[in-house]
Amino acid sequence: MNILIINSGSSSIKYQLLEMPSSRVICVGSIERIGSTDAISNYRTDNNKVEKIYEIANHKAGLERITSLLLDAEIGVLKSTEEIDAIGHRVVHGGSDYTATTLVTEEVKEKIKILSPLAPLHNPANLEGILMAEQIFAIAKQMVVFDTAFHGTMPVKAKKYAVPNELYEKDGVQAYGFHGTSHKYVSEKANEYLNNQHTKLISIHLGNGCSITAIQDGKSIDHSMGFAPSNGIVMGTRSGDIDHSIIFYMVNTLGYDLNEVSELLNKKSGMLGLTGFNDLRDIEEEASKGNKQCILALEMNAYRIKKYIGAYTSAMNGLDAIIFTAGIGENSSLMRQLICKDMEYFDLNLDDSKNDLRASNLRELNTEDSKVKILVIPTNEELEIAKQVYQLLSK
Ligand code: AMP
Numbered sequence: 001m002n003i004l005i006i007n008s009g010s011s012s013i014k015y016q017l018l019e020m021p022s023s024r025v026i027c028v029g030s031i032e033r034i035g036s037t038d039a040i041s042n043y044r045t046d047n048n049k050v051e052k053i054y055e056i057a058n059h060k061a062g063l064e065r066i067t068s069l070l071l072d073a074e075i076g077v078l079k080s081t082e083e084i085d086a087i088g089h090r091v092v093h094g095g096s097d098y099t100a101t102t103l104v105t106e107e108v109k110e111k112i113k114i115l116s117p118l119a120p121l122h123n124p125a126n127l128e129g130i131l132m133a134e135q136i137f138a139i140a141k142q143m144v145v146f147d148t149a150f151h152g153t154m155p156v157k158a159k160k161y162a163v164p165n166e167l168y169e170k171d172g173v174q175a176y177g178f179h180g181t182s183h184k185y186v187s188e189k190a191n192e193y194l195n196n197q198h199t200k201l202i203s204i205h206l207g208n209g210c211s212i213t214a215i216q217d218g219k220s221i222d223h224s225m226g227f228a229p230s231n232g233i234v235m236g237t238r239s240g241d242i243d244h245s246i247i248f249y250m251v252n253t254l255g256y257d258l259n260e261v262s263e264l265l266n267k268k269s270g271m272l273g274l275t276g277f278n279d280l281r282d283i284e285e286e287a288s289k290g291n292k293q294c295i296l297a298l299e300m301n302a303y304r305i306k307k308y309i310g311a312y313t314s315a316m317n318g319l320d321a322i323i324f325t326a327g328i329g330e331n332s333s334l335m336r337q338l339i340c341k342d343m344e345y346f347d348l349n350l351d352d353s354k355n356d357l358r359a360s361n362l363r364e365l366n367t368e369d370s371k372v373k374i375l376v377i378p379t380n381e382e383l384e385i386a387k388q389v390y391q392l393l394s395k
Pocket of ligand 1: 206207208209236278279280281284326327328331332
């Protein structure tokens, strides 16, 4: 079965074509800077690697460009769009109604639209991707995998905010949790590796967006992002946890309007707001040259993650392993070192020489005598989505 995975962002489309159940990747690609005259298209198969700049006005044009690459006589991998059996769409917010992979129906599309105010950077783009794919790949089964789905197991005491009950019961004000596909994938890999399904894990996803999940017996029981993907630890451009009084102060006293506050907290804060840089590689390089803002930002980032590790260890009354994943978690030995420093109380001890080795596979970075394992597990959200789509279609 050929399954195309589509991940539409506000100005990008990432895609992967997989053959299931073998999990063979047929091609991988992305189009970034959609809406500009210099959008970048990357496309890779076993035999070809092509990067090109195009004018791509919108998502429809983006998906058409992707289709023509897939069907290209020289570098393409398909003869007809009908060779695609199913499309798995990554959708960020599924609210509390969708806790599993779902076939796209009119009702599902309407729900994604209704939930857009809760994930304004993601849900509208995700829906656009579905609508376009329905037109272009008319025969394929369209399925959605929600980022929120894995967190459907969070107990009420963890997901409810201490505000009047009505807001929870009538208006859906609660923590939903995000990056669920990634947390599910790496925690299942960890359980396989540890040969134990009844583990207490903390999964630390550090990429452009960052989040932490407490996972007990394979189920998400608490998570650092909340109502929207903005809460929790420090991210590339998002602030993470702040006291909500700051928003009132900015509006009532400093004269910001609410859109400006939202823009500032989501797009101009986090590591970017603290240092002027968004990419952790630049921040690490600046820090190594003695840039004090960058050194402090790295310390703040690690400090907040350490606090979540402490909180989630007490929530689970124990800890078997922490998992580092995504761009920063998989690649930054410095962040891992700052996070794992001075954690002897938890019996969590990093082996510095293992931590410094560069590799791209699942690996264990703790010392031999560390009770808590420290794992690096490369995430693969596309494969997880393909697995879920395949399972649903094989039922
Ligand atoms: P992701 O969202 O998972 O693709 O992660 C993207 C982020 O990972 C980038 O913004 C970088 O900050 C970070 N990253 C990628 N490679 C490295 C690296 N070698 N060292 C430090 N950070 C990295």
